[in-house]
Amino acid sequence: MKLSRIIELLDAEVLCGHAGGDVEIASAFGSDMMSDVLAFEVENTLLLTGLVNQHVIRTAELLDVGCILFVRGKAVPQEIVQQAKDAGICLLRTDKTLYVSCGILYNAGLPGCSRR
Numbered sequence: 001m002k003l004s005r006i007i008e009l010l011d012a013e014v015l016c017g018h019a020g021g022d023v024e025i026a027s028a029f030g031s032d033m034m035s036d037v038l039a040f041e042v043e044n045t046l047l048l049t050g051l052v053n054q055h056v057i058r059t060a061e062l063l064d065v066g067c068i069l070f071v072r073g074k075a076v077p078q079e080i081v082q083q084a085k086d087a088g089i090c091l092l093r094t095d096k097t098l099y100v101s102c103g104i105l106y107n108a109g110l111p112g113c114s115r116r
Helices: 003-010 054-063 078-087 098-107
Strands: 013-016 027-030 045-049 067-070 090-093
Touching: 003 067, 003 090, 003 098, 013 078, 027 098, 045 054, 045 098, 054 067, 054 078, 078 090
Parallel strands: 027 045, 045 067, 067 090
Antiparallel strands: 013 090
């Protein structure tokens, strides 16, 4: 699914990266526990989370996650945005909850990622 479609479906705000939205996203994974993210194949995956801290960015870097969507309208500190920019990670934000965001994307045809 094109990133631009994800942005449209979730009425998401682009905080940094991939503003054109033509990047292809293969799957999605929603979690607030970064240890859970480590158990799945998440390359080319959209990570949805309500956890806003540098551990999320570091986990995404480690696993080659190219895009993170912060849910529930969370405020994202500028230092987190800058860390994502430096790592080449796209950051998005939506007011929708994690549950609703995942449901919308799944219903639109974006599959979940698979276990390692």
